[in-house]
Amino acid sequence: MTNRLHVLAIGNAIVDVIARAEDTFLADQGLVKGAMRLIDEAEATRLYGLMGPGREVSGGSAANSIAGLAALGAKVGFIGRVRDDQLGGVFAHDIRALGVEYTTEPATDGPATARCLVLVTPDGQRTMNTFLGASTQLSSADIDAAQVARADVLYIEGYLWDAPAAKQAIVDAIRIAHRHGNRVAFTLSDPFCVDRHRAEFLDLVRGHVDVLFANEVELKSLYQTEDFDQALDQLACVCDIAAVTRSEHGVVVLTPEERHIVAAEPGVTVVDTTGAGDLFASGFLHGLTAHRPLAECGRIGCIAAAEAISHIGARPEADLKALVAARLG
Amino acid sequence: MTNRLHVLAIGNAIVDVIARAEDTFLADQGLVKGAMRLIDEAEATRLYGLMGPGREVSGGSAANSIAGLAALGAKVGFIGRVRDDQLGGVFAHDIRALGVEYTTEPATDGPATARCLVLVTPDGQRTMNTFLGASTQLSSADIDAAQVARADVLYIEGYLWDAPAAKQAIVDAIRIAHRHGNRVAFTLSDPFCVDRHRAEFLDLVRGHVDVLFANEVELKSLYQTEDFDQALDQLACVCDIAAVTRSEHGVVVLTPEERHIVAAEPGVTVVDTTGAGDLFASGFLHGLTAHRPLAECGRIGCIAAAEAISHIGARPEADLKALVAARLG
Numbered sequence: 001m002t003n004r005l006h007v008l009a010i011g012n013a014i015v016d017v018i019a020r021a022e023d024t025f026l027a028d029q030g031l032v033k034g035a036m037r038l039i040d041e042a043e044a045t046r047l048y049g050l051m052g053p054g055r056e057v058s059g060g061s062a063a064n065s066i067a068g069l070a071a072l073g074a075k076v077g078f079i080g081r082v083r084d085d086q087l088g089g090v091f092a093h094d095i096r097a098l099g100v101e102y103t104t105e106p107a108t109d110g111p112a113t114a115r116c117l118v119l120v121t122p123d124g125q126r127t128m129n130t131f132l133g134a135s136t137q138l139s140s141a142d143i144d145a146a147q148v149a150r151a152d153v154l155y156i157e158g159y160l161w162d163a164p165a166a167k168q169a170i171v172d173a174i175r176i177a178h179r180h181g182n183r184v185a186f187t188l189s190d191p192f193c194v195d196r197h198r199a200e201f202l203d204l205v206r207g208h209v210d211v212l213f214a215n216e217v218e219l220k221s222l223y224q225t226e227d228f229d230q231a232l233d234q235l236a237c238v239c240d241i242a243a244v245t246r247s248e249h250g251v252v253v254l255t256p257e258e259r260h261i262v263a264a265e266p267g268v269t270v271v272d273t274t275g276a277g278d279l280f281a282s283g284f285l286h287g288l289t290a291h292r293p294l295a296e297c298g299r300i301g302c303i304a305a306a307e308a309i310s311h312i313g314a315r316p317e318a319d320l321k322a323l324v325a326a327r328l329g
Numbered sequence: 330m331t332n333r334l335h336v337l338a339i340g341n342a343i344v345d346v347i348a349r350a351e352d353t354f355l356a357d358q359g360l361v362k363g364a365m366r367l368i369d370e371a372e373a374t375r376l377y378g379l380m381g382p383g384r385e386v387s388g389g390s391a392a393n394s395i396a397g398l399a400a401l402g403a404k405v406g407f408i409g410r411v412r413d414d415q416l417g418g419v420f421a422h423d424i425r426a427l428g429v430e431y432t433t434e435p436a437t438d439g440p441a442t443a444r445c446l447v448l449v450t451p452d453g454q455r456t457m458n459t460f461l462g463a464s465t466q467l468s469s470a471d472i473d474a475a476q477v478a479r480a481d482v483l484y485i486e487g488y489l490w491d492a493p494a495a496k497q498a499i500v501d502a503i504r505i506a507h508r509h510g511n512r513v514a515f516t517l518s519d520p521f522c523v524d525r526h527r528a529e530f531l532d533l534v535r536g537h538v539d540v541l542f543a544n545e546v547e548l549k550s551l552y553q554t555e556d557f558d559q560a561l562d563q564l565a566c567v568c569d570i571a572a573v574t575r576s577e578h579g580v581v582v583l584t585p586e587e588r589h590i591v592a593a594e595p596g597v598t599v600v601d602t603t604g605a606g607d608l609f610a611s612g613f614l615h616g617l618t619a620h621r622p623l624a625e626c627g628r629i630g631c632i633a634a635a636e637a638i639s640h641i642g643a644r645p646e647a648d649l650k651a652l653v654a655a656r657l658g
Binding site for chain 1 (some may be wrong): 377
């Protein structure tokens with residue numbers, strides 16, 4: 001079937017505004033380094049006024065993963081809402097220019113296209129301040145059942161739970177995916193996001209998710225424990241496949257039967273960690289939909305993540321496909 | 330006088346949309362590599378639709394020079410028109426975030442904020458496609474005579490001649506600057522721009538400009554000669570100070586009495602030549618307003634230009650002030 005998709009993602013459609021910032025700026029503004037916080041339009045305007053000059057690049061966690069998958073040569077689609085404003089035009093252009101199926105209609109009223117004010121400190125850490133804007137307008141009407149049916153994997157970002165109207169859309173989409181024998185993948189997104197939606201995320205992971213992405217902090221937050229191994233054991237009981245990233249310590253890939261430790265790529269200079277997790281998911285899902293062994297999926301994820309952190313911005317700049325081919329040997 | 334400005338620039342207020350492109354793309358679109366062409370909104374939309382994913386960064390030739398001067402620690406101002414749209418907000422934010430005096434009111438109707446679709450080929454050359462949009466709305470009403478009077482140098486880009494309504498504004502500004510004993514600096518901007526406005530540029534250079542910036546191709550175009558030395562001789566007769574850039578061959582700085590050859594910075598990897606000339610002007614004017622010898626002004630210009638071409642985008646990313654201090658020794 002020529003019109004099958006490897007992955008279809010649902011996520012917030014966001015344009016990143018990336019600027020360098022000193023640690024003192026984060027401290028003065030009371031920002032928690034490395035975390036994502038939600039802000040309203042007034043705070044977005046206030047903080048933007050204090051930030052240095054920026055560069056605008058299409059972002060959004062699941063959208064970044066889809067961009068990475070497209071760069072790896074996968075057939076992919078994206079569902080997420082912008083407004084019919086200039087930044088909405090930028091988001092739609094950039095994702096379509098990658099060959100991604102993107103047909104969500106822009107909103108003609110309501111809040112502006114979502115923006116994420118990303119502050120990159122000298123250590124390469126990114127601190128994110130997100131105004132969800134038009135992203136929160138996503139509804140069940142935006143889910144094309146036929147498109148969901150065509151995708152081997154439906155990929156959903158946890159951040160969507162911060163846009164409550166989208167939840168029903170996601171529940172519908174998961175049902176359609178499973179009805180057609182497709183897999184559902186989910187990322188916990190952010191430790192504070194897990195805090196806000198723990199009960200629902202636990203329910204999802206237990207009953208509706210086939211492939212889970214998390215980092216160490218998010219997983220510990222999910223199970224409210226400081227004991228990483230204990231959290232892994234709990235996860236192994238409920239999840240078909242999980243990939244838990246640990247920054248420079250690599251990745252743990254686990255199933256109820258297997259556990260693989262995959263090392264991070266060596267020799268990477270960290271410029272900006274924005275998109276590391278997103279691009280890990282790109283690589284992992286690319287391997288998975290190509291029926292590669294799980295440890296190799298983890299490897300491809302680590303290679304893609306290493307590319308993302310070697311430059312400013314979350315989306316790949318190098319030829320990811322060639323990079324993975326060269327590194328895997 | 331604490332509120333003196335070193336440099337006040339008048340220029341087109343443009344947001345760059347930068348994307349990588351192959352040489353075959355330029356050929357297919359009939360684009361002349363390295364040149365700037367003017368396009369209307371329909372062509373901007375068409376070409377954007379064919380381009381790869383981009384990054385949006387504030388640009389504009391004179392505005393880039395002002396950004397460079399601000400990064401070097403100079404007190405600077407900018408005059409140029411945007412629309413009250415999202416990209417206009419981006420332009421205004423970015424230039425103010427650098428500490429630049431920027432008080433031009435955004436247009437509330439008419440065309441959108443100017444965009445320059447910049448295609449960067451693998452050799453680092455940039456090919457520019459500019460929709461001037463709201464920039465062309467600049468008029469005499471936007472010139473604050475008191476601000477012009479406060480600036481040691483009034484810096485004007487040749488590209489402004491493509492926005493005819495702006496011409497009277499510039500003539501007014503030049504008169505005010507000279508009446509207050511300030512210098513007027515001018516850049517020829519682009520060989521095709523020189524072709525379009527040769528008679529007026531010759532008149533300006535002869536009678537109204539104290540400091541001229543040009544590159545070799547622009548200067549040859551101005552005097553319609555293939556003989557570089559002859560063009561230099563003609564220029565030396567009419568211009569107080571001129572700096573003629575020759576890419577990797579460095580710069581010729583000349584006055585009616587002196588001629589200095591300044592070498593380009595060694596060991597620079599060219600990633601994207603966008604902004605090389607703009608940042609040369611930053612460095613040169615910084616030296617000039619600090620009363621440094623002309624050869625040293627040329628040196629500072631070369632150091633700033635080398636920084637600009639070592640990364641994607643025209644505005645400085647490194648600490649220019651520290652860089653110049655280190656290189657000058």
